[in-house]
Amino acid sequence: MKKAVILVSGGLDSATVLAIAQAAGYTCYAVSFDYGQRHSAELEAARQVAARAKVEEHRIVSIDLSQFGGSALTDESIDVPDANTSEDAIPITYVPARNTVFLSLALAWSEVLGACDIFVGVNAVDYSGYPDCRPEFIRAYENMANLATRAGVEEQQLTVHAPLIDLTKAQIVQQGNELGVDYSLTVSCYQADATGAACGVCDSCFLRREGFANAGIADPTRYQ
């Protein structure tokens, strides 16, 4: 069985990606990040998602991005805005270089594991407008990763899979539902409380709620 490293955030998208990688026959190694995010409910959700999927191993890597700040998700002094209230192209919930940092740590682990496949749940349709969720970023990252590592010298091919990138949130929910993902374990909210209950008003809650509604699937989210 081929090994793959899966970025698992505790949210809806990455839980779906994990199910997709398992259905494709990969032995899955899940990695999550304790990065100074606002709430720990996200990491607890990641633990539950990884455990339910019976992954080969689940690592939680500590990397404090709050030391750089610059985002409502890592700086307590910046409020998380309600959905669709920002005029800016890039909202204040964007965490600078977050996906680049996360993919790079996943890359380090994959190289040691001898895994040639990394799965990430980025999405460029129903998303918050972050630059590091676009298809051109993923392609450029994969190209760089193949030059950065042993793969570039030993003529292996490292692939960064982003199976959700062109899907709507409704399509993601439908696909996960067919694969048996238990979305009640997942937390998408940018400011969930300690129990994982969602605010219902942030951009991420808005997209998630719309996704279930458009998919015609009951929304298992617990709201505050």
Added chain:
Amino acid sequence: MKKAVILVSGGLDSATVLAIAQAAGYTCYAVSFDYGQRHSAELEAARQVAARAKVEEHRIVSIDLSQFGGSALTDESIDVPDANTSEDAIPITYVPARNTVFLSLALAWSEVLGACDIFVGVNAVDYSGYPDCRPEFIRAYENMANLATRAGVEEQQLTVHAPLIDLTKAQIVQQGNELGVDYSLTVSCYQADATGAACGVCDSCFLRREGFANAGIADPTRYQ
């Protein structure tokens, strides 16, 4: 004055790069990494190099790459080999994805600082054969970084400078010497002792010693 983030390891190369960036007129922000390396003498050297250069700010970021292992530099159970004893294309001192991880954290900080320039001391001539020291890696990283961040949306241009990439170690030492770099502060050895004294036999010591010899400059390295 334009801001730049400089990766400062405590070694000879990055001390030279810092001097080059300052001579070019940048306001310099130094970043070093406590990544589970064998010895802390390297970080102490980085502190001294950054302090001597009077950088605007020096951050030491903790990211434990030893949790992944796979390298003599992060796994105590793997011995550091003597210079030129390895038959492999990639030696055991290679730390998987290290430069990718370090550049990604530098990228996160630079984005928050509003800096469009990152300087890194990689070198592809007198080096240990690491894939993430090659010019094609740096170009691919820069391309990716411009898509990963605000720069890609707001039409700024982010540049990853690797001013040493085509230089021999002797040329690096000559250039640093002209810029007044105090190499006695730097530690290059893969297994320096707690005081920063070098082993004299590892690949990095070999390259450094040859560099000073070929440059005709007195070697200030303290050996064990």
